Amino acid sequence: DAKTTQPPSMDCAEGRAANLPCNHSTISGNEYVYWYRQIHSQGPQYIIHGLKNNETNEMASLIITEDRKSSTLILPHATLRDTAVYYCIVRVANFGNEKLTFGTGTRLTIIP
Amino acid sequence: NAGVMQNPRHLVRRRGQEARLRCSPMKGHSHVYWYRQLPEEGLKFMVYLQKENIIDESGMPKERFSAEFPKEGPSILRIQQVVRGDSAAYFCASSPGAGNIQYFGAGTRLSVL
Numbered sequence: 243d244a245k246t247t248q249p250p251s252m253d254c255a256e257g258r259a260a261n262l263p264c265n266h267s268t269i270s271g272n273e274y275v276y277w278y279r280q281i282h283s284q285g286p287q288y289i290i291h292g293l294k295n296n297e298t299n300e301m302a303s304l305i306i307t308e309d310r311k312s313s314t315l316i317l318p319h320a321t322l323r324d325t326a327v328y329y330c331i332v333r334v335a336n337f338g339n340e341k342l343t344f345g346t347g348t349r350l351t352i353i354p
Numbered sequence: 355n356a357g358v359m360q361n362p363r364h365l366v367r368r369r370g371q372e373a374r375l376r377c378s379p380m381k382g383h384s385h386v387y388w389y390r391q392l393p394e395e396g397l398k399f400m401v402y403l404q405k406e407n408i409i410d411e412s413g414m415p416k417e418r419f420s421a422e423f424p425k426e427g428p429s430i431l432r433i434q435q436v437v438r439g440d441s442a443a444y445f446c447a448s449s450p451g452a453g454n455i456q457y458f459g460a461g462t463r464l465s466v467l
Contacts, residue, residue: 285458341399
């Protein structure tokens with residue numbers, strides 16, 4: 243699976259949009275971009291994923307550049323409960339190759 | 355619909371004992387994945403199982419670790435003769451099939467004294 247690069251930490255003011263970048267310059271055409279987060283020491287929580295089109299759900303939006311070499315996760319109105327480590331993962335999902343490769347992620351701190 | 359259930363949440367073992375970690379996948383999910391998270395590190399894949407079959411165990415240590423997912427009952431991660439270096443959080447995830455989203459449990463925190 244392709245390697246991802248994320249900033250180690252970011253701050254965001256409560257109520258503002260949090261924009262978390264991820265570089266995946268070696269991504270292959272059949273690899274998806276997934277985002278998970280881990281709040282304190284809880285289990286990772288799935289947020290969103292996409293292949294090449296922008297995606298939106300009730301939690302977040304995912305913007306993938308046209309060349310697919312980078313993406314941005316957007317939390318539109320950050321709350322204190324969004325403080326967590328956010329992981330960007332690229333994954334080719336086919337039978338027998340299901341593992342998620344977690345990097346070090348971005349530690350997002352929401353400031354009151 | 356209950357999520358992925360792991361038990362126990364906390365497990366304390368002395369060196370040389372055995373640890374058994376259990377994972378019940380979400381209803382309708384037949385694929386289970388185990389990950390380990392050492393202190394201050396990211397999660398590392400250990401093993402991927404489908405009912406009664408190990409599909410990928412490339413992340414499992416060669417000795418003392420084993421996993422199973424029987425036809426009936428939860429998936430079990432077994433660590434024999436634990437050592438202090440086994441102290442970690444062990445997370446289980448499940449999905450309804452290959453290529454699907456993996457949903458994680460709350461984890462089991464193993465402490466080896």
